[in-house]
Amino acid sequence: MQTGQSGTISSINIGGNLGLRLREMGLVPSTEITVTGHAPLHDPIKLRNNDQTLPLRNNEADHVELTAATIGGKR
Amino acid sequence: MSDPLHITLAGNPNSGKTTLFNHLTGARQHVGNYPGVTVDKKEGFFTHKNNKIRIIDLPGTYSLTAYSVEELVARDYLVNEQPDVVVDIVDASNLERNLYLTCQFLELGVPLVIALNMVDVAEKRGISINTEKLSKLLGVPVIPIVARTGQGVDALFDTVLAVSRESEHPPTLLRYGSDIDQALSEVVPLIEQNNLLTSTYPARWTGLKILENDEQILDKAMLADSTLAQQLLNRSETLTHHLQSTVDAYPEAVIADHRYGFIKSILRQGVVTRTFDVDRLYTSDKIDKVVTNRVLGPLIMAAILFGLYSFTFTYSTFLVDWLSSFFEIISSSVDTMLPDGPIKSMIISGVIDGVGGVLGFVPIIMFMFFGIAVLEDSGYLARVAFMMDRIFHFFGLHGSSVMPFIVSGGIAGGCAVPGVMATRTLRSPKERMATLLTVPFMNCGAKLPVLTLIIGAFFSSHQARYMFLATVAAWLVALLTAKFLRMTVLKGESTPFVMELPPYRFPTVRGLLIHTWERTWQYIKKAGTVILGISILLWAMMTYPGLPADKTAEFDTMRQEVAACQSADNSVELLKIDGLEAEAGLQNSIAGRIGIALELVSRYAGFDWRTNIALVGGFAAKEVIVSTLGTAYSLGEVDPEKTTSLTDRLAKDPHWNPVVALAVLAFIMFYAPCFVTVIAIANEAGSWKWAFFSMGFNTLFALCMSVAIYQIGTLLGLG
Numbered sequence: 168m169q170t171g172q173s174g175t176i177s178s179i180n181i182g183g184n185l186g187l188r189l190r191e192m193g194l195v196p197s198t199e200i201t202v203t204g205h206a207p208l209h210d211p212i213k214l215r216n217n218d219q220t221l222p223l224r225n226n227e228a229d230h231v232e233l234t235a236a237t238i239g240g241k242r
Numbered sequence: 243m244s245d246p247l248h249i250t251l252a253g254n255p256n257s258g259k260t261t262l263f264n265h266l267t268g269a270r271q272h273v274g275n276y277p278g279v280t281v282d283k284k285e286g287f288f289t290h291k292n293n294k295i296r297i298i299d300l301p302g303t304y305s306l307t308a309y310s311v312e313e314l315v316a317r318d319y320l321v322n323e324q325p326d327v328v329v330d331i332v333d334a335s336n337l338e339r340n341l342y343l344t345c346q347f348l349e350l351g352v353p354l355v356i357a358l359n360m361v362d363v364a365e366k367r368g369i370s371i372n373t374e375k376l377s378k379l380l381g382v383p384v385i386p387i388v389a390r391t392g393q394g395v396d397a398l399f400d401t402v403l404a405v406s407r408e409s410e411h412p413p414t415l416l417r418y419g420s421d422i423d424q425a426l427s428e429v430v431p432l433i434e435q436n437n438l439l440t441s442t443y444p445a446r447w448t449g450l451k452i453l454e455n456d457e458q459i460l461d462k463a464m465l466a467d468s469t470l471a472q473q474l475l476n477r478s479e480t481l482t483h484h485l486q487s488t489v490d491a492y493p494e495a496v497i498a499d500h501r502y503g504f505i506k507s508i509l510r511q512g513v514v515t516r517t518f519d520v521d522r523l524y525t526s527d528k529i530d531k532v533v534t535n536r537v538l539g540p541l542i543m544a545a546i547l548f549g550l551y552s553f554t555f556t557y558s559t560f561l562v563d564w565l566s567s568f569f570e571i572i573s574s575s576v577d578t579m580l581p582d583g584p585i586k587s588m589i590i591s592g593v594i595d596g597v598g599g600v601l602g603f604v605p606i607i608m609f610m611f612f613g614i615a616v617l618e619d620s621g622y623l624a625r626v627a628f629m630m631d632r633i634f635h636f637f638g639l640h641g642s643s644v645m646p647f648i649v650s651g652g653i654a655g656g657c658a659v660p661g662v663m664a665t666r667t668l669r670s671p672k673e674r675m676a677t678l679l680t681v682p683f684m685n686c687g688a689k690l691p692v693l694t695l696i697i698g699a700f701f702s703s704h705q706a707r708y709m710f711l712a713t714v715a716a717w718l719v720a721l722l723t724a725k726f727l728r729m730t731v732l733k734g735e736s737t738p739f740v741m742e743l744p745p746y747r748f749p750t751v752r753g754l755l756i757h758t759w760e761r762t763w764q765y766i767k768k769a770g771t772v773i774l775g776i777s778i779l780l781w782a783m784m785t786y787p788g789l790p791a792d793k794t795a796e797f798d799t800m801r802q803e804v805a806a807c808q809s810a811d812n813s814v815e816l817l818k819i820d821g822l823e824a825e826a827g828l829q830n831s832i833a834g835r836i837g838i839a840l841e842l843v844s845r846y847a848g849f850d851w852r853t854n855i856a857l858v859g860g861f862a863a864k865e866v867i868v869s870t871l872g873t874a875y876s877l878g879e880v881d882p883e884k885t886t887s888l889t890d891r892l893a894k895d896p897h898w899n900p901v902v903a904l905a906v907l908a909f910i911m912f913y914a915p916c917f918v919t920v921i922a923i924a925n926e927a928g929s930w931k932w933a934f935f936s937m938g939f940n941t942l943f944a945l946c947m948s949v950a951i952y953q954i955g956t957l958l959g960l961g
Contacts, residue, residue, distance in 0.1 A: 182492035184309045188740040190498040191305040193339045203527070207536045208632035211641075211739055217338045220523060220530075220743040222628045224635065227738055 170212075173201035174233035181230040193217045194231060246287065246294035247406055248323070252316060252347070253331035254340050255302035256744040258359040260284075262331060262389035263299040264756055273760050276315045280666065280928045282760075290399040298325070304339070306346045308458040311671060320352055321442050326406040328352045329398070331389070334364040334371055337514065338505055344380070345501045351413030351444050354382045355405050357398050361386040368517040379508045381414060390750065413444045418500040422493060425453055425481045429474055436470050438463060453478050454494040526745040530625070539629055546622070547648050554609040555655065555687075561605035569598035588781060596777025599863055600918065601766075603659055606687075608762045610649055610660045615757040617645075618667065619749035624741065631739055637721040638728025640673040641739065647677070647720065651684030654713045658682045658915055662922040663761060670737030676724045678926050679936050682915035683720040685712055688864035692910055695868055699892040700903040716911060723943070731935075765922075776917050780862045783832040784855075784870075789823070790830075797823045818876075825876035833858050847909065847948040848902040848956075857909065863916050901955030905948035913944035 176198045179189050193216055194200070200216040211222040223231075253259045263271070267286025274283045284299035300319060301312035308314055320328065330347055332340040347354050358373060377384040383401045387394035417423055429449040434440065439448050439462060451459035452474050463471035481493055489496070533542055573590050580586040617623045623645065631641030643665075650661025661681040668674035685693065697708045728734075789797075797819055804815045828834050829851070837854035844854050852874035859870035868888070875891050892898050914937040915923070924933035 178491075179495065180490065182495055184307075184735075185738045185740075186492065186495050187305065187307055187309065187498060188738045190495065190502070191339075191342055192740055192742070193342070193502070195499050195502040204530070204534065206534065206629050206632060207539050208629075210632045211628060213530075213534075213628070213743065215523070217336060218523065219336050219339065220526070220745075222631075222739060222741070222743055224631070224739045227740070 170202050170204055172233075173199065175199050176231060177234040178232045179230055180232060185227060185230070189223075189227070189231070192221055193219070194221075200231075200233070246296040247327070247403070248325045249295055249297045249402060250300055250320065250323075250325040250328045251297060251331060252300045252320075252328055252343070253302060254304055254333065254336075254343060256742060257302065257331045257333040257340060258389040259299060259302055259331045261750070261753065262329075262357065262359070262387070262395070263297065264753055265389055265392050265395065266297060269756075271756075273764065276319070279311050279315060280926055281312055281315050282666075290396075290403070293403060295399070298323075304343060306343070306350070307454075308456045310669065312669065314458060317350070320347075320350060326353065327402045328354050329357050329402060330354055331357045331359050334358050334361045334386070335367065335369065337371070337509065338502070341380075341505045341508075342498075342501055345416065345504060348380070348382070348414035349416060349450065350447055351411055353405055353408070353411040355398065355402050356380070356382055356384040357389075357394075358384055358386045359389050362388045362391075362393075370515050370517065372513050372515070375511065376508070376513045379511060379513070413446060415446070416501065416504050418450075418497050421481060421485060421488075422453060422496060422500075425477060426450065429453070429477055432470065432474065436467060438467055438470055449474075450497065453481060454497055455482075455492075523745055526621075529746055530743075533622070534625055534629060543626055543629060546617070547626075548653065550610075550613040550617070550648075551653055551655070553613055554606060558605035558609040561608075562602060565601055565605065566598065569594055569601075584785075587785060588778065591785070592778040592781035593774065596774055596781075596862075599777065600773045603657065603918065604762060604766060606657055607660045607663070607765050608758055610657070611663075611761040612754060612758045614645065614649070614664060615754045616749055619747065619753055619757070621744045621746045623667070624743050627741075628743060634721075635736060635739070637725045638673070638732075638736065639677055639721075639724050640668055640670055640737065642668045643673060643677040643724075646681045647684060647717075650681035651686040651689075652717065654685040654709065654716075655687045655690055656684060657686050657688075658684065658919040659765070659922050660761075662919060662926055663765065665926055669741075672728065672732045672734045673737060675927060675932065676727045676732050678923055679727060679932065679939075680720040680724045682919050682923075682936065682940065683716050683723065683912055685716050685911060686864070688916065689910060691865050692860075692867045693907060695871075695889060696892070696903050696907055696910075699889045700898070700900045712907070712911065715908075719912060773918060773921065777862065780833075780859070783836075784828065784834075784859065785831060787832070788830065789827050793826060793830075794823075797826075821873075821876035824873050828855060828870075828873050843945070846952065847905045847945065848897075848952040849906065849909075849948075850897045852897075853906060857913065860910065861914060861917055863918070864910070867910065901952055901960050904955065905952040908951055909944045909948040911944070912940060912947060914938075914941045 176194060176196050178196055179186060179194060181189070198216050200214050203213045203215045203220065205212040206222075209225075211224045212228055214221045214223055214228075251259050251263055263284060263286065266288050270288065271284055271286035274285065275281065276283045281301050286297050288295055288297065298319070300316045303310070303313045303316050306313050306317045328347060330344050332344060344354075344356065356377075358371065361371065364371065371386070373384045373386055383405065385394060385398040385401055387398055389395070418426070426446065426449050429452065430445050432438075433445040433448050438445075439459075443459075448459060448463070452463065455478065460471065460475065463474065478493070485491055485493055485496060532538055573594050576586065576589055576594065580589070614623070617626070623642075626644050627641030629641070630644045634641055634643050645667065646661045646664045648656065649664050650656050650658040658681055661684070662678050665674050665678040665681070668677060693709065693712055697705055701708050800819050801816060804812050804819065829838070833855050834851070836858055837851040840854040841849070841851050844850075849857070852871065855874055856867045856870040860867040871892075872888055875888065875895075914920070920933045920937060923936050924930045927933065
């Protein structure tokens with residue numbers, strides 16, 4: 168995922184602890200998210216969903232599937 | 243008088259729970275631990291309209307799963323202690339996520355009142371929430387409050403009192419989709435018929451948890467009725483297979499998604515109105531652009547952490563000095579009041595020095611935790627974790643491990659005691675344990691005079707370079723050891739880095755003071771009791787059995803001889819004899835004998851008995867190494883600040899050479915932490931097992947390092 172990219176979550180394809188943690192922070196299907204930035208060493212990234220800022224390690228973000236992803240407002 | 247009403251505060255982290263708790267109880271609060279775990283249990287009392295209320299602040303959580311200690315503590319408390327009313331603090335500006343936890347309280351069927359917090363912030367952003375509608379749809383009272391100012395809190399507790407008088411609080415029935423609902427409808431009657439755990443949990447909740455594959459509930463069910471539990475587990479597995487093959491998801495994921503579906507359906511029914519939309523994170527985002535910038539971010543972080551240090555060590559010095567002169571006054575008045583003898587020696591060297599040593603840390607802890615509280619309450623600490631996670635995660639730690647490392651001496655001169663205590667902000671148990679076991683490797687302020695002494699004696703031409711190398715070595719060793727521990731005794735998956743980066747806020751002075759005091763008091767209370775005992779023990783080891791009578795007589799004769807010859811500077815001669823007597827006494831003491839016995843092992847690292855005793859003494863506090871070395875080299879007590887005589891003595895001693903010095907340096911940096919730290923580790927780890935592990939592991943590791951240095955160095959002929 169790149170900074171500025173946004174889209175709607177289509178699925179979170181992981182279970183267990185990580186799956187629940189992602190979901191309890193509101194990362195559930197049909198939620199809109201935007202990637203707002205990343206840490207100085209490029210990992211973790213920062214997401215925006217439901218009016219909150221959420222950091223996520225790259226390998227954790229890999230489990231978040233997006234549909235209709237746009238970059239910088241453009242398809 | 244009747245029992246006070248029992249109220250519990252629950253809610254997400256950063257929802258304002260602690261602010262409300264502080265507002266209600268002020269200083270009348272008490273921090274303890276939940277049994278068996280190191281999660282703060284905050285308890286307080288207050289009165290509302292002549293009703294005495296006992297209030298418990300549960301740990302802030304996003305959910306009630308069995309995956310984290312905080313969540314287990316929270317839900318166990320709710321079912322076992324059965325509070326009269328649970329006040330759920332919900333952040334009005336992040337309703338959706340906060341209501342996820344609310345959903346789980348509804349499932350559990352606890353008597354619930356929702357405190358909708360920070361409505362002022364939401365209103366400023368043009369968001370208004372129809373509390374009546376929300377209340378109707380959720381089926382529980384919703385009261386808007388502003389915890390910061392206390393607005394609405396009276397109304398909140400009027401409602402709490404009203405709810406406490408109601409008797410029935412049936413769990414809310416949520417729907418989780420046809421597959422899970424079907425499974426529940428089969429499982430729940432079985433649970434009800436056999437009364438499986440029904441005295442503690444609602445049947446539907448137990449059923450749901452079994453379908454969610456909740457370890458704690460499965461274990462409990464197995465214990466209570468293993469045949470039935472197995473039957474339920476089979477049904478759960480069928481469901482899992484079915485969901486896996488049809489929607490490619492685990493039941494707990496489907497359940498979570500439906501909880502959010504429930505919340506979204508409520509919010510869509512006109513609960514939230516946005517008149518104009520101001521991004522609440524507008525200011526926070528602007529700040530973050532600078533503060534977590536690729537280039538500026540790390541620089542600002544370094545400046546802030548350095549600032550924390552200067553603040554702590556500059557402003558706490560006067561208190562430290564004041565305390566130490568206070569203890570000196572007590573020492574000297576005891577010295578004049580009591581006759582010479584073992585009791586006096588014990589009171590001065592055991593009790594006063596020991597207690598003084600403990601209290602000497604208090605100003606540092608106070609200032610350090612005040613600084614950390616500012617960083618934490620303002621939201622900056624979460625950014626530090628965010629920026630540093632990449633590096634720390636590589637070593638099996640967590641971004642939040644940064645602070646403990648820095649505090650312990652990541653910038654040389656910290657202190658491992660507040661460092662170990664600062665690990666409490668880490669919410670991932672394995673990462674936390676690895677952090678608290680490795681932070682004592684950092685060069686704390688007490689190791690500095692010892693390092694300075696030895697570097698000064700043998701490497702005086704490259705002093706700065708060696709000090710810098712010592713800092714780098716400490717970091718390397720600590721991080722690599724953490725990695726090693728995470729691959730062996732603390733093996734396990736890393737905890738997800740899923741936490742909110744809260745919006746920046748101005749901390750309240752009251753909150754800061756309460757946080758600081760909590761930490762300081764915890765330290766004084768827990769450390770004070772054990773430390774007195776150990777301090778007396780160490781004193782006894784260095785004093786007894788003392789010199790045999792004939793030896794003492796020998797020194798007395800020597801003194802008389804010197805006194806008899808009327809030369810001008812016999813005071814120097816007398817001091818020399820005192821020194822020799824002290825050296826002989828130390829050599830003959832238990833510690834001395836241990837030191838001599840340890841030569842068996844330590845000679846492979848090039849240490850003689852004098853160094854060994856000093857190292858044993860260093861267990862009390864690392865700076866004691868300097869004064870003990872002084873006694874062992876018959877120089878009398880050596881002030882750690884003025885060590886020139888000892889530096890010369892070591893540089894000239896045939897036992898010492900640069901290789902030995904390097905081996906000793908490595909040993910001092912990495913061997914067992916001082917016992918105050920050990921006690922802090924025992925407290926934070928929740929068991930003495932880890933404290934002993936830390937002593938044993940570190941000492942063994944340090945020994946290996948110094949033996950390697952000495953042997954290789956000698957082989958290369960560098961000695």
